[in-house]
Amino acid sequence: AHTLRSAAALADAGLIAPERLPALERVAAQYAVAITADMAALIEPANEADPIARQFLPQVAELISTPGEDPDPIGDLTHSPVGGIVHRYPDRVLLKPTHTCAVYCRFCFRREMVGPEGLKTLSPDELDAAFAYVAAHPEIWEVIITGGDPLVLSPRRIRDLGERLAKIDHVKVVRFHTRIPAVDPAAITAEMVEALKASGKAVYVALHANHARELTPAARAACGRIVDAGIPMVSQTVLLAGINDDADTLAALMRAFVETRIKPYYLHHHDHAPGTSHLRTGLAEGQALMRAMRGAVSGLAQPTYILDIPGGHGKVPVGPVYLDGPVVEDPQGGIHAYPPGKAV
Numbered sequence: 001a002h003t004l005r006s007a008a009a010l011a012d013a014g015l016i017a018p019e020r021l022p023a024l025e026r027v028a029a030q031y032a033v034a035i036t037a038d039m040a041a042l043i044e045p046a047n048e049a050d051p052i053a054r055q056f057l058p059q060v061a062e063l064i065s066t067p068g069e070d071p072d073p074i075g076d077l078t079h080s081p082v083g084g085i086v087h088r089y090p091d092r093v094l095l096k097p098t099h100t101c102a103v104y105c106r107f108c109f110r111r112e113m114v115g116p117e118g119l120k121t122l123s124p125d126e127l128d129a130a131f132a133y134v135a136a137h138p139e140i141w142e143v144i145i146t147g148g149d150p151l152v153l154s155p156r157r158i159r160d161l162g163e164r165l166a167k168i169d170h171v172k173v174v175r176f177h178t179r180i181p182a183v184d185p186a187a188i189t190a191e192m193v194e195a196l197k198a199s200g201k202a203v204y205v206a207l208h209a210n211h212a213r214e215l216t217p218a219a220r221a222a223c224g225r226i227v228d229a230g231i232p233m234v235s236q237t238v239l240l241a242g243i244n245d246d247a248d249t250l251a252a253l254m255r256a257f258v259e260t261r262i263k264p265y266y267l268h269h270h271d272h273a274p275g276t277s278h279l280r281t282g283l284a285e286g287q288a289l290m291r292a293m294r295g296a297v298s299g300l301a302q303p304t305y306i307l308d309i310p311g312g313h314g315k316v317p318v319g320p321v322y323l324d325g326p327v328v329e330d331p332q333g334g335i336h337a338y339p340p341g342k343a344v
Contacts, residue, residue: 002037003102007058010035015045015057027058031275032104032115036183039103042213051211051243054279055105062106062275068310071112073271075312084122084130088314092142095130097122097161099148103183107240107279109271109308114148121148135168142173151180151187155195162198175204177236182207182214185222193229206265208236210244212256220260227261234265237303239286240279247292254293254301264303269318271308283307287320294320295331 007024010016010033016024027033035043035056043057044050072078079088086094099119104111113119122130134140143165150158165171176196181188196203205226209215215223227233235257237244244250254264267290270280290305305319322329328338 004033004035004040006033010057013040015040015043015053023060024058027060027062031058031062031106031111032101032117033058034101034104034115036102038185038216038218039183039214042216049242051249052213054243055107055210055240056103057106059106059278061278064277065274066277069272069274069277070310071274073109073273073310074308075310076110076113078312082129082133083126085133087133087137087140088312090139092144093134093137093140094144094146095134095161096147097127097130097145097150097157098153100152101147101149102152102180102187107238107270107273107276109273110148111273111275131164131168134165134171138170140171142175143171144175144177146177149178149180150176151178151192155189155191158192158195159198162195162200162203165199165201171199172201173204174199174201175206177206177208179208181205181222181226182209182216182219185216185218188222188225190225193225193231196226196231197229203231205231205233206236207233207257207262208238209253209257210237210240211249212252215253215256215260223260223262233260233262235262235303236266236268237264238268238270239281239289239305240270241281242279245281245285245289247289247296250289251293251297251301254297254303258298258300264301266315267303267305269305269307272310283318287318290319291331 004010004013007021007028011018011021039056042052076086079086081087084096098121099114101114104115134143165174223233239245244253257264269283269286286305304317306315307318308315326337327335329335
């Protein structure tokens, strides 16, 4: 009820200047807008470089498309054998029961698919077909429930998904990808936590956050309720210009994850979604950031820097390379023979 869902609502809340409203209404007509009360409270409207605002407030730059951008930049639709299923890798599938989110990120690689004008929540028949596909493919070891954000669904519906997966013996792992513990922590109730466990499988929750300020005390408490219930958490972060593209900011985020008992998992290089070039960095910048973190930040706080190859060809690590033939480079730039004893 307290989510801001239009450019006009953002102006009324004092988050955007009234004179910007006509231009930003054009952006909102093309790409969905939603900011929860928890995230709106973190925004510093007077700070044009505010990293929370840059993630959630629409920008006129979103109307500018650049070469190489694609409405389906990682090939979800190419690898979708039935509605709601993406089967890109042999042993796992994405299950997308809804394409609704609690917040709409301005950099989202599925921005053409989510929101009121995007793909819809799966109908009962479509959901039956999706589960039938999983049941018919014994190579599927893991089901990743994403969207949209699956935790916008009620605990009853989350429980139903789990109970249906419980009946498929070859599925051993269920992973939920979500922003909810950070953007709407009150939604992580005891009932929701129990619903997450309904499959009886090994359940993981992947939290998407891009800046340490998102891990508020309420967010950390919500994550604590999940972890205390025996559900491990991992993180996903997108490398974003002006938001987390410096070593100190990125290190603070990764440390905040670890402090919250969330293992840093992936740092995604930004995908080429339409209208997102103003938030995109270069690969060399990301590699430099990973070098700056190596040796300076605990190994627990090191994510894997990942590129999702455009066109649906899958994810590959693109972090810096330290081993070059017979030599290896240390985090300070020193060169050493490997195996030891050989001339450098």
